[in-house]
Every structure is written in C-alpha cells, then in structure tokens.
Amino acid sequence: MLKEKGYIHEKETNLLNKNNKKIPVILTASTLLSKEGKAIGFSLIAKDITEKLQKEEEIKYLRSYLDYTIEGIEDAVITVDFEKAILFWNRGAEKVFGYTAEEITGKDFVTLVSEAFKGICREKIELLAKTKEMNINEKIVDISAIKKNGSEFPAECI
Numbered sequence: 001m002l003k004e005k006g007y008i009h010e011k012e013t014n015l016l017n018k019n020n021k022k023i024p025v026i027l028t029a030s031t032l033l034s035k036e037g038k039a040i041g042f043s044l045i046a047k048d049i050t051e052k053l054q055k056e057e058e059i060k061y062l063r064s065y066l067d068y069t070i071e072g073i074e075d076a077v078i079t080v081d082f083e084k085a086i087l088f089w090n091r092g093a094e095k096v097f098g099y100t101a102e103e104i105t106g107k108d109f110v111t112l113v114s115e116a117f118k119g120i121c122r123e124k125i126e127l128l129a130k131t132k133e134m135n136i137n138e139k140i141v142d143i144s145a146i147k148k149n150g151s152e153f154p155a156e157c158i
Contacts, residue, residue, distance in 0.1 A: 002042055006031045015046055024049050080109045084125050098148030114152050117143035121157045 001008050008029040014022040025046040032041040070077050076093035080086055086109055089101040097104070097112060109125070110118045120141055145155035 002029055002031060003039075012049070024053055078109070078112075080125060082125065082128065084109045084122065096147075096153075097145070103148075112145050113157070114144040114146055117141075117157070124157055 001011070008027055011027045013025060013027050015025050015027075017023050026049055027044070027046050029042050029044045031039050032043060034040045070088075070090050073090060074092050074095070076096040077088070077090040078086060078093050079088035085106055086104050089099070089104050093104075094100055104112075110121050113121050120143065124141070141157045143155050143157045144152045146152055
C-alpha cells in the first residue's frame with residue numbers, strides 16, 4: 001500500500017513487539033523521497049490502541065448487560081428523544097401498552113398519554129430538551145396512559 005499510494009493513513013493493523021507479541025496499532029506512514037523523486041525510505045507513526053480496544057470491549061459488554069437487564073424489567077422502560085419520538089421500548093412496555101417495539105419506535109410519545117395529560121408530558125420533555133439534564137428533584141406527575149386497545153391506566157410521567 002505504501003509503494004502503491006505513497007502513504008498509509010490511519011490503518012488499523014498489528015505490529016510485533018520484541019517478544020513477538022501482536023500489538024494492535026493505528027498506522028500512518030509516508031514515503032520519503034530524494035530530491036530526484038526516488039523513494040529512499042519511509043516515515044512511520046504507530047499508535048498503540050490496546051487500551052482503546054479493551055475499553056471498547058468493556059463498553060460493549062456493559063451495554064449488552066444493561067440491555068439485557070432493561071429487557072428483563074417487568075415495568076415499561078421507554079426512551080424518548082427531545083422531539084418526543086420513542087427511541088427504545090422494552091418488553092415490559094410491550095406487555096403494559098400492547099404495542100411491539102417495531103410498531104411504536106419513532107412514534108410521538110404523547111400518543112400514549114390520554115388527552116388531559118398530553119400538555120404536561122410535552123412540557124416536561126421540552127423542559128428536558130432545553131436544560132439537557134434530568135433534575136432528580138423534578139416532581140413525578142401522575143397521568144393516564146393509553147394502551148393499544150384504547151383502555152386507559154394510571155402511569156407516571158417523570
């Protein structure tokens with residue numbers, strides 16, 4: 001690749017250390033040319049990414065563990081973006097509301113709330129969108145939610 005292009009830009013590969021152990025690196029290299037334009041060598045920068053890869057694996061494991069835990073919760077766990085679109089819907093939510101994740105993901109969250117409480121839920125989401133943080137002291141509001149079959153049940157809007 002270095003001969004062909006004259007450079008290598010941030011290629012993930014492995015190098016061997018003095019003990020013949022593979023070390024994962026990000027490699028950047030370029031050909032050194034003489035005044036006449038003839039290749040006389042190359043410069044090489046190799047950044048060890050062992051720690052980065054280990055952290056990525058740990059994050060992957062923790063995300064998988066968290067997903068597994070949230071999926072196992074009997075209560076409805078719903079994640080909503082600042083535009084009020086449903087991003088995540090666990091199995092508990094499927095049982096409680098009657099919608100599958102495929103049916104409801106991307107839909108407006110307030111469609112799950114009875115008409116009398118839509119304004120309160122919209123205000124809470126808009127307030128979160130402005131502040132970008134959840135205030136633990138924020139009052140939980142008792143609302144009436146709507147199942148897929150149209151029946152209403154008591155719920156909480158955090």
